[in-house]
Amino acid sequence: MPGQQLKAIIFDIGRVLVRVDIRRAQQGLAAGLNLTPEELWSAIEKDPRWCDWQEGRMSARDWHQNLSNRLGMRMNFEEFKKVWNSALDPQPIHPDSLFDELAKSYTLGLLSNTDPIHVAFLESTYKFFDHFPKQVRTYSCVAGSSKPNPLIFREALKACKVRADQAVYIDDIAAYVEAARGLGMAGIHYQSPSQLVEDFRNLGVQTP
Numbered sequence: 001m002p003g004q005q006l007k008a009i010i011f012d013i014g015r016v017l018v019r020v021d022i023r024r025a026q027q028g029l030a031a032g033l034n035l036t037p038e039e040l041w042s043a044i045e046k047d048p049r050w051c052d053w054q055e056g057r058m059s060a061r062d063w064h065q066n067l068s069n070r071l072g073m074r075m076n077f078e079e080f081k082k083v084w085n086s087a088l089d090p091q092p093i094h095p096d097s098l099f100d101e102l103a104k105s106y107t108l109g110l111l112s113n114t115d116p117i118h119v120a121f122l123e124s125t126y127k128f129f130d131h132f133p134k135q136v137r138t139y140s141c142v143a144g145s146s147k148p149n150p151l152i153f154r155e156a157l158k159a160c161k162v163r164a165d166q167a168v169y170i171d172d173i174a175a176y177v178e179a180a181r182g183l184g185m186a187g188i189h190y191q192s193p194s195q196l197v198e199d200f201r202n203l204g205v206q207t208p
Helices: 022-030 037-045 050-054 060-071 077-085 096-102 116-125 127-131 150-160 174-182 193-202
Strands: 008-011 018-020 088-092 107-112 137-139 167-171 186-189
Touching (some): 008 150, 022 037, 022 077, 037 060, 107 150, 150 167, 150 174, 174 186, 186 193
Parallel strands (some): 008 107, 008 167
Antiparallel strands (some): 018 088
16 A cells, blocks of 8 residues: 555554553452462453443443452452553553654554553553544444454544545554455554554655
């Protein structure tokens, strides 16, 4: 896709813009339980309400209560939120200069499978969100669908007011990149900041 045709750059958040260390949350959530941190996290990901939580059909307090009932957690809601967010590194991966430069020529968007607890933390913690107005932030918990469902990709394109062939999507999960490509978007499988810059340049995107 030639750079002059590209109008929007849409980023995943976790492990693309923000480092994620699930072990911190695992250890905190497993404290006082007869489960290892790994066993606890496996139980959370296999929870029957996980998709409801990720796709906005369950409130944060109901999710906390659900896990407390199923796993025997005794922490209160505020403690739970703090531990849940501990998986997110407060130091962003990329410098603001990257977004300063990209925003000169492209609409910048976000597309993330995430939940309301993380959204509140992300939006209040990272300065780079200044480059992503609220209308271009597409979250699974708001959209009601999650990657790799084509519906959420179309929501992100609509939010950025571009066609699929005018956008590039960046994600650390290869299957989600392929899902975007299947809709006609360009895709970058994110692995490192230097690799991202190189792939941008191959698309004709100027970076700092």
